[in-house]
Amino acid sequence: MSEFSSQLSELDAFIDGLDTLEGKLIVVLHKAQDVCGWLPAEVQNHIAHRLKVPASKVYGVVTFYSFFNTKPKGRCKISVCLGTACFVRGAQGIAEEFEKRLNIKVGETSGDKAYSLDSIRCVGACGLAPVVSVNGKVYGRVAPADVDGILNEHK
Amino acid sequence: MINLTINNINVEVEPGATILDAAKKAGVNIPTLCHLDLHDINMVNKAGTCRVCMVEVAGRRALAPACSTGCAEGMSVVTNTPRAISARRTMVELLLSNHPSDCLVCAKNKHCDLQTLAADLGVREIRYRGARSKHAKDTSSYSLVRDPNKCILCRRCETMCNEVQTVGVYSAVHRGFNTVMTTAFDNPILDTACTFCGQCASVCPTGALTFVNDVPKVWKELTDPDKFVIVQTAPAVRVALGEEFGMDAGSRVTGKMVSALRRLGFSKVMDTDFAADLTIMEEASELVHRLQHGGPLPILTSCCPAWVKFIEHQFPELLDIPSSCKSPHEMFGAVAKTYLAEKLGVDPRKIVVVSIMPCLAKKYEAQREELAENSEIKNVDYVLSTRELAAMIREAGISFADLPDGDFDAPLGQSTGASVIFGTTGGVIEAAVRTANAWLTKNDSGKVDFEELRGMDGVRVATVNVAGTELTIAIANGLGNARKLLEDVRDKKAVYHAIEIMACPGGCVGGGGQPYHNNDYELIRKRAAALYSEDKDKPLRMSHQNPDIQTLYAEFLGEPYGEKAHHLLHTDFKKRDL
Numbered sequence: 001m002s003e004f005s006s007q008l009s010e011l012d013a014f015i016d017g018l019d020t021l022e023g024k025l026i027v028v029l030h031k032a033q034d035v036c037g038w039l040p041a042e043v044q045n046h047i048a049h050r051l052k053v054p055a056s057k058v059y060g061v062v063t064f065y066s067f068f069n070t071k072p073k074g075r076c077k078i079s080v081c082l083g084t085a086c087f088v089r090g091a092q093g094i095a096e097e098f099e100k101r102l103n104i105k106v107g108e109t110s111g112d113k114a115y116s117l118d119s120i121r122c123v124g125a126c127g128l129a130p131v132v133s134v135n136g137k138v139y140g141r142v143a144p145a146d147v148d149g150i151l152n153e154h155k
Numbered sequence: 156m157i158n159l160t161i162n163n164i165n166v167e168v169e170p171g172a173t174i175l176d177a178a179k180k181a182g183v184n185i186p187t188l189c190h191l192d193l194h195d196i197n198m199v200n201k202a203g204t205c206r207v208c209m210v211e212v213a214g215r216r217a218l219a220p221a222c223s224t225g226c227a228e229g230m231s232v233v234t235n236t237p238r239a240i241s242a243r244r245t246m247v248e249l250l251l252s253n254h255p256s257d258c259l260v261c262a263k264n265k266h267c268d269l270q271t272l273a274a275d276l277g278v279r280e281i282r283y284r285g286a287r288s289k290h291a292k293d294t295s296s297y298s299l300v301r302d303p304n305k306c307i308l309c310r311r312c313e314t315m316c317n318e319v320q321t322v323g324v325y326s327a328v329h330r331g332f333n334t335v336m337t338t339a340f341d342n343p344i345l346d347t348a349c350t351f352c353g354q355c356a357s358v359c360p361t362g363a364l365t366f367v368n369d370v371p372k373v374w375k376e377l378t379d380p381d382k383f384v385i386v387q388t389a390p391a392v393r394v395a396l397g398e399e400f401g402m403d404a405g406s407r408v409t410g411k412m413v414s415a416l417r418r419l420g421f422s423k424v425m426d427t428d429f430a431a432d433l434t435i436m437e438e439a440s441e442l443v444h445r446l447q448h449g450g451p452l453p454i455l456t457s458c459c460p461a462w463v464k465f466i467e468h469q470f471p472e473l474l475d476i477p478s479s480c481k482s483p484h485e486m487f488g489a490v491a492k493t494y495l496a497e498k499l500g501v502d503p504r505k506i507v508v509v510s511i512m513p514c515l516a517k518k519y520e521a522q523r524e525e526l527a528e529n530s531e532i533k534n535v536d537y538v539l540s541t542r543e544l545a546a547m548i549r550e551a552g553i554s555f556a557d558l559p560d561g562d563f564d565a566p567l568g569q570s571t572g573a574s575v576i577f578g579t580t581g582g583v584i585e586a587a588v589r590t591a592n593a594w595l596t597k598n599d600s601g602k603v604d605f606e607e608l609r610g611m612d613g614v615r616v617a618t619v620n621v622a623g624t625e626l627t628i629a630i631a632n633g634l635g636n637a638r639k640l641l642e643d644v645r646d647k648k649a650v651y652h653a654i655e656i657m658a659c660p661g662g663c664v665g666g667g668g669q670p671y672h673n674n675d676y677e678l679i680r681k682r683a684a685a686l687y688s689e690d691k692d693k694p695l696r697m698s699h700q701n702p703d704i705q706t707l708y709a710e711f712l713g714e715p716y717g718e719k720a721h722h723l724l725h726t727d728f729k730k731r732d733l
Contacts, residue, residue: 057323
């Protein structure tokens, strides 16, 4: 079984386990992104078909929420918080340091799919500002000099 | 009941009514833009996005949108305070600040709700200069043109496509200023499950959804001395075209239409109604054949190209039940470029067939590759909508109202009453039943008017006695209604002998290519009534009685539903992805 079809069957199993299909689009999209890493058109079409909603509607929801990815992400997902608290404590400089090290811009994924760099708006840890989150792990009081260390940890 | 006042006028309304409903009852006009209430087809768009209907409600600090604010006991509403009027004007100016100002050359010029509103509110300058949306125009299809830069995000198209037609092509995509009404993955509309019914364009308040204009191409053919240009007109055109020239809805202008077409320079002015009679010969034969040979039943009519595309996408497992008949105008083309070409001694490659249709989907249908004799000879070359024909008549400076009545050219011009009612919901199946009944009872003086098949309801089921057999017949107009019927057929929850489906609410009289109904379905009812009156006035009212049809079979086609007829007049359908 290819990786994609095993991802689809995991998603199908999740949908089969729902008590109702009504109003479950966002829940299913979360699961799909969790399983596939992003939401390619084939997956969105599959969800539309399974939940009996138009594909246009699925695409509308996916593009509305910045959480959902319509482009593949790297294995290592780096999110730099650019919320107010982090920003005033120098988060922009940290984002630029990551851009320099990885040679990609915020919002992009490296050519080898190893890293993707995103900005987020507040992870609710303003006391630790500036904050960086990598694959869900949160780093607080980050300085540009820490960037190398963080990257090494996630090689 | 709830009591309130609108501009100091006492009104009593049902619970659940909006301020807009109450104002209507009080005879007070509140301008609207995004709001659309087509209760005849159970469609209400109350997105509340445009904020043009703002009114003052006593005791509230902010203005309230009348379309989506419910009435409450003792409420006091004023619609025309300087504050409310100024807010409306500001809203329109803001909409205009992100709208191309090419009204003079816009396809919706003089038919645009935004333009009318700006004029009514006396907008003389746009004080706001801000960012402008920049989206690509979608000209991928043969039927519809999408220009998202002219969209005001009212969601009418989305409500029509998703809720009434259940096709679901459009959705609002992205967020905030970047929001755009588009297709899934921004695909060109040609690559979607769009049926090209054009109902979205019928309700679009601006020029965001319009149609492909084929008028210049037809003018070019008309001026080419090497070409022999034959025009045919669909039944529903003759009861709607007059509206484009200020006549009342339901005015019958068949004779004037024929004269206008002749003056435009067509070599022959013929009638799709003739081909509708031909369709009945084939479809009624197919029905009788299926009744006598154990199915498959039900038989589904196949005249409506939007409905055919709908079943191809949505119910591919049911593709063996539609009648294999081509739609009437395609049959006309096939006969014109063989039988008629031979009779007139004209090279079929020089013949250009132009169809005047109430429909935008026919434009796409004419491009289906199987509807052609070969790569050089398509059945139909161009399709013009009723609106495009009106535009040609105006361009040519023809004074339509003053035209004398003309007659269609023979031999593809004569038709019976049965063909005329093809233009309204229930008409095709009534025409088929008329002929099937006469054939099976071997009696032409039996029943002609099958009133039980008429009406405007979205889904109708009637039992008709045809030669002693009770036939259960279902009729749907509007694709959402068709979906319900097809689900029942697929799930074997209902058994029908025959089903007629028309994609547009009301049938072809309400087609996407007809004069804009401006959200008044009474117009469509009047057009349908006019078709039934034209049917009544015809000396012959059953398709098989058409003498030119009889000659066509005797001289050329042979047996109805026979081999030659199959080659020329029948087609097949293909599964399409969703």
